Amino acid sequence: MSLKNSADRWDGVSQLFHWVIVALLLVMAYLGLTMTDLPNSAHKAKVYALHKSIGLAILALAALRLLWRLHAGRPRELAMPRWQQRMATLTHAVLYALLFALPLSGWVVNSASGFPLRWFGLVRVPAIAPRDAALNALSKEVHDVLFWTLAVVVLVHATAAVWHHVVQRDATLARMLPRRWLRLRSPTEDAPHA
Numbered sequence: 001m002s003l004k005n006s007a008d009r010w011d012g013v014s015q016l017f018h019w020v021i022v023a024l025l026l027v028m029a030y031l032g033l034t035m036t037d038l039p040n041s042a043h044k045a046k047v048y049a050l051h052k053s054i055g056l057a058i059l060a061l062a063a064l065r066l067l068w069r070l071h072a073g074r075p076r077e078l079a080m081p082r083w084q085q086r087m088a089t090l091t092h093a094v095l096y097a098l099l100f101a102l103p104l105s106g107w108v109v110n111s112a113s114g115f116p117l118r119w120f121g122l123v124r125v126p127a128i129a130p131r132d133a134a135l136n137a138l139s140k141e142v143h144d145v146l147f148w149t150l151a152v153v154v155l156v157h158a159t160a161a162v163w164h165h166v167v168q169r170d171a172t173l174a175r176m177l178p179r180r181w182l183r184l185r186s187p188t189e190d191a192p193h194a
């Protein structure tokens with residue numbers, strides 16, 4: 001059996017990348033939005049370190065995911081109006097770009113602050129920018145704006161996926177989920193075989 005996408009659905013590897021990254025982003029949003037208000041303490045330093053380590057893991061997963069996407073391709077496009085296809089392609093491209101830009105901007109924040117960083121306490125992470133207070137302040141702004149941009153784009157993207165499932169009643173959402181979770185609503189898989 002091939003690991004790659006069939007014509008009808010996303011393969012298990014693509015699904016795993018998609019949903020693991022979604023789950024990690026939720027954790028990151030929670031950590032990011034709560035950690036800055038914590039009182040200075042060893043606990044705060046640990047939460048920051050965890051935020052940075054998970055963020056760098058997302059960067060690595062995004063790179064692996066993109067490589068897998070280039071290797072495995074995607075299922076065929078479902079029948080829908082041309083503008084919806086274009087919107088989906090555009091949204092997906094923006095999401096991929098943000099999956100790189102957001103953690104990279106965080107990495108710049110950390111580098112510009114001159115704070116030493118070990119990935120999950122194990123591997124020393126090099127700085128990707130010079131220690132610089134102005135750059136630190138600017139990259140914090142950028143990190144914040146990119147996060148809220150991602151939040152808005154994800155909201156549009158997830159609403160579209162649910163709308164396709166509930167209103168259009170097509171296979172868009174089902175084919176990004178394990179076979180048993182949601183039945184495909186495409187004539188190819190749902191139709192009884194004669």
Ligand code: HEM
Pocket residue numbers: 025028029031032033036051052053054055056058099102103104105106107108109110140143144147
């Ligand atoms: C995709 C992954 C990431 C997400 C979703 C994310 C999200 C966030 C959010 C929501 C905040 C709070 C922003 C604010 O209130 O101003 C934040 C702050 C921060 N993030 Fe990230 N982040 C990610 C990756 C990273 C990475 C990889 C690093 C460093 C290696 C990092 C370092 C920081 C730092 C140092 C702050 C605190 C900035 C400040 O003090 O204002 N982040 N992040």
Ligand code: HEM
Pocket residue numbers: 018021022025069074088092093095096099154157158159161162172173174175176
């Ligand atoms: C939280 C962050 C999310 C990110 C970063 C994200 C990212 C992406 C990307 C980049 C793709 C395109 C895959 C490719 O062409 O390789 C995609 C597809 C998809 N996503 Fe998400 N997604 C997120 C959340 C969600 C949520 C919450 C849902 C459902 C409620 C969802 C449902 C889907 C579906 C159904 C597809 C397949 C669309 C198709 O077959 O054309 N995603 N996602």
